[in-house]
Amino acid sequence: MRSEQEVNTAIERYSDTIKRLCMIHLKNYADTEDIFQTVFLKYVLSSVCFENQEHEKAWFIRVTINACRDLIKSFFRSRTVSMDEIINLPDKLPPDNRQILEAILSLPPKYKDIVYLHYYEGYTAVQIGKILKKNVNTVYTLLTRSRQMLKEKLGDIDYE
Amino acid sequence: MSNNIKETFNKIHAEEELKIKTKAFLARKTDNYKKRRVSFKYQTIAITACLFLFILSAGGLKLYFTPTSVISIDINPSVELGINMFDRIISVKGYNDDGNELADLVDVKYTNYKYGLEQLVNSQTVTQCLSNNGALSITVAGSNQKQCNDILSNAKNCTSGQQNAYCHMANYSQIESAHQCGLSVGKYMAYLELKALDSSITPEEISGMTMREIRDRINSISPEDTYYQDEYCNQNEHGHTNGHGHGHGY
Numbered sequence: 001m002r003s004e005q006e007v008n009t010a011i012e013r014y015s016d017t018i019k020r021l022c023m024i025h026l027k028n029y030a031d032t033e034d035i036f037q038t039v040f041l042k043y044v045l046s047s048v049c050f051e052n053q054e055h056e057k058a059w060f061i062r063v064t065i066n067a068c069r070d071l072i073k074s075f076f077r078s079r080t081v082s083m084d085e086i087i088n089l090p091d092k093l094p095p096d097n098r099q100i101l102e103a104i105l106s107l108p109p110k111y112k113d114i115v116y117l118h119y120y121e122g123y124t125a126v127q128i129g130k131i132l133k134k135n136v137n138t139v140y141t142l143l144t145r146s147r148q149m150l151k152e153k154l155g156d157i158d159y160e
Numbered sequence: 161m162s163n164n165i166k167e168t169f170n171k172i173h174a175e176e177e178l179k180i181k182t183k184a185f186l187a188r189k190t191d192n193y194k195k196r197r198v199s200f201k202y203q204t205i206a207i208t209a210c211l212f213l214f215i216l217s218a219g220g221l222k223l224y225f226t227p228t229s230v231i232s233i234d235i236n237p238s239v240e241l242g243i244n245m246f247d248r249i250i251s252v253k254g255y256n257d258d259g260n261e262l263a264d265l266v267d268v269k270y271t272n273y274k275y276g277l278e279q280l281v282n283s284q285t286v287t288q289c290l291s292n293n294g295a296l297s298i299t300v301a302g303s304n305q306k307q308c309n310d311i312l313s314n315a316k317n318c319t320s321g322q323q324n325a326y327c328h329m330a331n332y333s334q335i336e337s338a339h340q341c342g343l344s345v346g347k348y349m350a351y352l353e354l355k356a357l358d359s360s361i362t363p364e365e366i367s368g369m370t371m372r373e374i375r376d377r378i379n380s381i382s383p384e385d386t387y388y389q390d391e392y393c394n395q396n397e398h399g400h401t402n403g404h405g406h407g408h409g410y
Contacts, residue, residue, distance in 0.1 A: 003193060011183060019172060037185045093171055094171075096164070097171055100164055100165060115165070120169040
């Protein structure tokens with residue numbers, strides 16, 4: 001089991017990443033809370049030795065994405081609709097950023113992770129393939145399609 | 161656009177409340193990060209329990225796969241069934257080519273011996289031999305006398321409609337001697353009987369003979385034709401032949 005200090009450092013270091021991933025997958029605060037608890041509890045109990053910080057970050061990204069998918073697929077959730085199921089966007093977001101975020105959130109689930117990991121985290125297709133356990137060519141295809149979809153939604157802007 | 165996406169996501173942060181709630185949850189779940197050490201006492205109990213289970217299962221397997229009785233079925237095919245204490249057939253061994261063929265043909269391993277015996281006695285090979293005036297010999301031997309008596313009684317019931325079927329009991333010690341000669345217990349008993357009348361007979365010769373041939377040879381040499389008189393399966397009510405007229409202990 002990891003120490004409290006180790007866990008607190010990880011919470012400070014990776015909470016924003018987890019929050020962003022939760023935001024692109026989930027629609028309410030309660031679910032985000034669930035994912036935070038699930039991911040960090042897994043971290044506390046995990047005996048994985050991380051080679052470096054990048055390795056640790058990739059672990060958090062993969063575990064968060066899997067936890068979000070599991071929550072979405074869960075039996076209870078698939079048969080109920082939460083009362084507060086609203087898009088949980090930050091209130092103080094400027095209109096430009098809000099438009100971009102809404103465009104990303106409107107993408108089919110398989111494209112959202114790719115867009116976030118590539119455009120925000122700066123991972124290459126090979127690295128994304130390793131994190132998401134997907135074929136590199138599939139990642140390239142998903143990146144190309146997501147670029148096209150964002151272009152249609154946001155107009156002709158440089159996506160490279 | 162990459163910059164715009166970066167700028168957008170940079171504005172999203174986890175709320176302090178969320179971090180505090182998560183920390184509180186983890187502290188609760190881990191009992192304030194106290195490592196739970198399993199006490200030496202519980203470790204010892206767990207190890208002992210595992211060891212006990214292992215010994216029990218190993219012992220159970222050994223018991224299951226240890227034969228307590230054998231049933232030798234000889235006519236022309238010579239087949240020997242190994243029976244465990246749970247009345248299950250744990251081995252089917254042919255002692256000649258016909259026996260091997262019959263053992264392969266009839267799938268009776270791990271079934272109850274009553275079922276196995278019925279399957280073998282009613283098999284096409286055995287019924288054909290019987291219809292050609294073959295002599296069917298069923299010999300039971302084992303370390304568990306009660307089980308042997310039960311098996312013998314069932315063998316008699318199973319062959320009650322056959323005129324040329326003989327059921328008898330052999331001594332437990334004779335199983336090993338029979339196997340050393342490469343014979344089934346049933347044939348070995350017939351060999352001993354014939355050897356008492358004709359010392360030139362060898363186990364190899366016996367191995368190649370049908371039970372009918374052995375019986376006819378014994379009858380031709382024997383001064384009195386008493387062989388198995390009281391051992392016809394459908395006539396004998398006593399069950400075993402220890403110490404009958406021939407003095408071979410079966």
